[in-house]
Amino acid sequence: MRLVLQLVARLLLIVALCLGAATVWATFEAYRSVDRATAASAQRVAQALQALYWHELLLRSSRAREHLLPVPEWRTLDTMKLISPGVCVEFQPAVAFEKPLCGQSEGLGKTPPRWFASIVPIFLGSHAEVVRPVSPRAAAAGTVVATPDAAAAISLAWEYILNVIDVALLMAAAIALLASLAIAHTLAPARAIVTALQRMARGHYRTKLPRFRSMELAMIGGAVGELGTRLEEATEQRAALTRRLIEIRDDERRALARELHDEFGQNLAAILAFADTIETASAKQNREDGIAQDARMISQATHHLMASLRDALKRLRNPLPEELGLEASLVNLVDSWRSQSAARPTIQLDLRGDLTDISGPAATTAYRVAQECLTNALRHGAAREISLRVERRAGEDDALLIRVEDDGGGDAERVARSAGFGLTGIRERVAAAGGSLSILPARGGLSVAATIPLAA
Known part of the structure; x- marks a missing residue:
């Protein structure tokens, strides 16, 4: 696998891990933001009821009256503005048949898939209600209880995740593309190094490489150039040594050819002459003892040896190209x-x-x-x-x-x-x-x- 593809694959893996981590963080942050919104709603409503409590208390001119409750007019539009979406607030002790005052939850976020709605509460837990006293100094003033809507919380978390994922995917794609281009541009000089090595493998050792901006690639290029120089020097030395050995071998062959010609050639010629003399003398005396036949066999063997010697001398002497x-x-x-x-x-x-x-x-x-x-x-x-x-x-x-x-x-x-x-x-x-x-x-x-x- 090419190095560029390996680096891009690793980069995409890192981006995917970061994207997964961002998704988990976004899920946790969105889910827990409902708890913060619940606490903030309870605090704002409690402060509003505290102001209403003291206002009513002053109007009635009786500080000692027990169970002084805010008037029912606390369930107003102004109070609704203080409650975050997906949070319900009730005043305790509550009036009979009084329902909690809830923020707007219809159309809040996108409907999450079932697997998301079932998995998130298992890993992140449920939401707790928040209780705030209307007045820290007057316990009889009552308390404000804020309870988050679990379905609304999951919907908000899912919508938040979708928004974050869209941005994260766009950023991840941009990062992957730009980083891939940067990696490919950085590793582009490696092709020149590979081409130089291939030329060296074919025998072109002195291959000039361009100057690289990267220090690592520049070091590799310098090492390749030095290797090519040493290979060329070693090849030249080996070729010179081989030529010298061939010259020595040819000189030895010529010397051996002279020795064979002078020694074996003369001795074979003498043997052939002796065999001819014996055969001629035997023929003149008309002898039937087989000496003439033996002499002829010696002559034939000598002729065969002389032919073999001539072939050997042809191979050992100077090659014909130098003459013809x-x-x-x-x-x-x-x-x-x-x-x-x-x-x-x-x-x-x-x-x-x-x-x-x-x-x-x-x-x-x-x-x-x-x-x-x-x-x-x-x-x-x-x-x-x-x-x-x-x-x-x-x-x-x-x-x-x-x-x-x-x-x-x-x-x-x-x-x-x-x-x-x-x-x-x-x-x-x-x-x-x-x-x-x-x-x-x-x-x-x-x-x-x-x-x-x-x-x-």
């Missing part, structure tokens, strides 16, 4: 394989582009790759047709492409993981030349492709 050029050496390589046996599979040679000016290590590497791939296809597979294609890609990507395909079956993954000497050798040569090697499945067989940059 790349194009002629490839033609000679294919012709030599074709001429060895008529039962060999068909080898098709496809040369494209201008190959005349390709020389040096690039030509040698291309020849060795083609030679090794043809050898593996002919010796280790049951191919009926082998295709060798050498193409020069001109332009900005001046490179040489060598591709060998066969229909002899084979597992591309197993061959790619192989640590054989021949495949390891061409890998080293291609890497030293700054190129790349790939082994992929083809129609009925394998496809080995090497790319050698000529600019390097």
Whole structure:
């Protein structure tokens, strides 16, 4: 999952938790606001009745009269204004058949759902009535009892929640949108870092990154740049070391070829001469003891050894590209394989582009790759047709492409993981030349492709 989506998801989760907390707080606050409204209504009505009590007491000019009650006119419109909606107030001791004086409750808030009306009282409890004395100094003046309407309280709480939720949802959506845009903008430079790492994976180690404003991204960019520099230096050192090892190996091969030619070649020639002499002498003496036949067998074995030695010397001596050029050496390589046996599979040679000016290590590497791939296809597979294609890609990507395909079956993954000497050798040569090697499945067989940059 992308980091931007993860951060946005976490942000939405935090917003949802905050929204839930705000909903719980709004429910509690709205539900308990009825208790505060009940207490305030009782206090206001008590103060109004206290003023009425003392006014009546003064008019009657009798301070000692007991159970002096306010006149029934206390149930007036002015008193109604002092009572909050959803609260009922009564005066005690009450007159017979007297009903509580209630504030306006019809149309108060929206009708809450049943689950809300049943859950809220369970968790937040019920509302208590509020009792206030009309006069603290005269207990006989009576008391004011304010009782909240439970249904009205729940309706008020539900309406308050709906109002708060609307605003909260709008703010949450705005916060989530703006924060998501801010997060996406902040993490946008990460794409440049990923692109640089991908280019480094393809071999372009010196990838310049833009300057980042964020300190953390700037540190990552600096680390990526330093890593690319060190990778390029290590690659150059490894390529130089590989080229040197290849040069040493080629020198050793040439030295071994000289030793084989000088020592084994002369000894084999001497053995062949001795065998011919023995055979000639035996023929002149007309002897029937089988010496002539043994001499002929020695001559045949010597000829076979000399042919094998010549093949070994061809592989050990300097490659043909240094003498004939790349194009002629490839033609000679294919012709030599074709001429060895008529039962060999068909080898098709496809040369494209201008190959005349390709020389040096690039030509040698291309020849060795083609030679090794043809050898593996002919010796280790049951191919009926082998295709060798050498193409020069001109332009900005001046490179040489060598591709060998066969229909002899084979597992591309197993061959790619192989640590054989021949495949390891061409890998080293291609890497030293700054190129790349790939082994992929083809129609009925394998496809080995090497790319050698000529600019390097």
